[in-house]
Amino acid sequence: TPTAKVTTGSGSTPPVNTGVPTIGGSAQVGQTLTAANGTWTGTAPISYTYQWNRCSPGCAAIPGATTGTYTVVSADLGATLTVSVKGTNSVGNATATSAQTATVTSASASPPVNTALPAVTGTAQVGQQLSVGNGTWTGTAPISYSYQWKRCGSGYASTVSADNPLSYWRLGEASGTTAADQQNRNAGTYLNGITLGAAGALTGDTDTAASFDGSNDAVSFANPALTGPFSIELWGFLTGPGSTGATGYATLLGYDYTHRILWDTSGTGGKLLTQFDGSFFSTVNLSKNAWHHIVYSWDGTTERFYIDGAAAGSHATTKPAWNAPFTLGSYDGSDYLFKGRLDEPALYNGALTPTQITNHYAARTGSSSCTPISGATTNTYTPVAADTGNTLTATVTATNSAGTANATSTPTAKVTP
Ligand SMILES: [Ca+2]
Known part of the structure; x- marks a missing residue:
């Protein structure tokens, strides 16, 4: 007579799903969903394979979607998704399917x-x-x-902007650490608790200025990558020598010993100084505790200062450059920190003309x-x-x-x- 039916080995049982698979992640185009196997009983080891399904409303297998993760595609928009997990061991297999996801939405x-x-x-x-x-x-x-x-x-800001500066920072922010560039090229960063919202240079404009403590206040800027002739324009109101390191000069802006513009606070009684190529002093003294319009330009053969709209010295040179990250109110933080207010710095790719500079200065009282x-x-x-x-x-x-x-x-x- 036949034997009894053949049974599996003692204690061996096929996989049985006891907790349905689940899906992690957001049902949104472009997002990746992850299958969790759920819980299973049965003789170990159990291996798992996957099939993702699209339901709209009936569910159908998505060709090729057979791993434990699935990146939602635009074809899934408006549908829901499930994942079927198949558990297999030496005895047999079983499949369990997750609940449907929320309706798939478009990419954020x-x-x-x-x-x-x-x-x-x-x-x-x-x-x-x-x-x-x-x-x-x-x-x-x-x-x-x-x-x-x-x-x-036709106030100052309009007049400056119409001359196409490379960058122009109004320093008019009331708070935060970002100094916006009106040209959207090179926003600066206010450093070390600099005081914002100080009274500005322009009598025709309520835009404010930044106030520097002469200790560590500065504004940093990325490299403007000026590789040829250039101009630097700003307004300065000096209240006294900086208090960090050596005094005697206040830095308007700079990035090292030979790339900086200084304002003498003692010896020469208020001249400007650059040292791109030896020491080039302005021919005019600036008074403390008053706003001054300052322009340094280099046209490729001659460097020049202009103070309050008028020429203030020139010097033949081919050495000036402004092609590195730089700071306003400081050149490297070690000394000659600026104490007072600075406003409206602008950089130009090329030398401003005397007429442009005169017009900028004259526009200080107008409204923009x-x-x-x-x-x-x-x-x-x-x-x-x-x-x-x-x-x-x-x-x-x-x-x-x-x-x-x-x-x-x-x-x-x-x-x-
Ligand atoms: Ca300003």
Whole structure:
């Protein structure tokens, strides 16, 4: 007679799922989900294999999705997902399937961020059409753009911006550690508890300045990578010698012994000094406890100082350079720290002309405020008589599913009749 049915070996049992598999992670396109096996009984060892399924509403295996993780793709949008885990041992196998995930949502969108300012092209003249480009933006597509042209007074900030500085820091922040660059190129960092919100240099503008304690206060900037002629412009209000290390000079800005601009606080009674190539002193003394407009320029053959809009000395040289990370109010922190206020520093790729410098100084009393022009809301604008003598800017507003951001062009030249 036949034997009894053959049974498995003593104590050997096939896999049995006792706690269903689960899915970790977020059901969102681009996110990776991870399967947890759940709990199983049965003779060890049990090995596990996986099959991910898409349910909309019926569930079907996703071809090739057979590992313990799954990266959600756009084809899953609006569906749910499950994972089936198959446990196998020497005796047999069994499959258990997770609950469905939440409905798959789209990838998280990132808001628009401007990476290059909009630029206005055309001639700033009554009757001549101007156009503005969108600039460059990052963020989740699609991004839509809207426009607003503005009429601006010809105050200091407008006048400086219209001369296309490489970078221009207004130092008008009320708090935080970031010194914004109006040109969006090279934001600075306020260091060591520098005092913000101090009274600024410009009588026509309420924008504030930074106040330096002469001990360790400074603002650091990345390398502007100026490899040829350049200009440095800023306003300084010196209250006394710095208190760290040697006194006698106050550093307006610099990065080492030969790349710095100093303000004499004792010996010569207030001259400016640079040492790119020997000692080059200004021919004019600056008074303490007053704002002064200071420009250093090098055109490739001659370095020059300008103080309060007027020429203040020149020196033939081919050595100047401004091509390293630098600090304002300090050159290396060891001595000659600036005590007082600094405002509106700007760097230019090239030498400012005497006329530009005179115009900048003269603009200190004017207002730079900008007013939207009614109805000027496309990417073109044709100046009218009322614009004469003013500058124009265009603000581009970028919008996507995650948010909205603005960027404003640098001002045009003053509109001519
Ligand atoms: Ca300022």
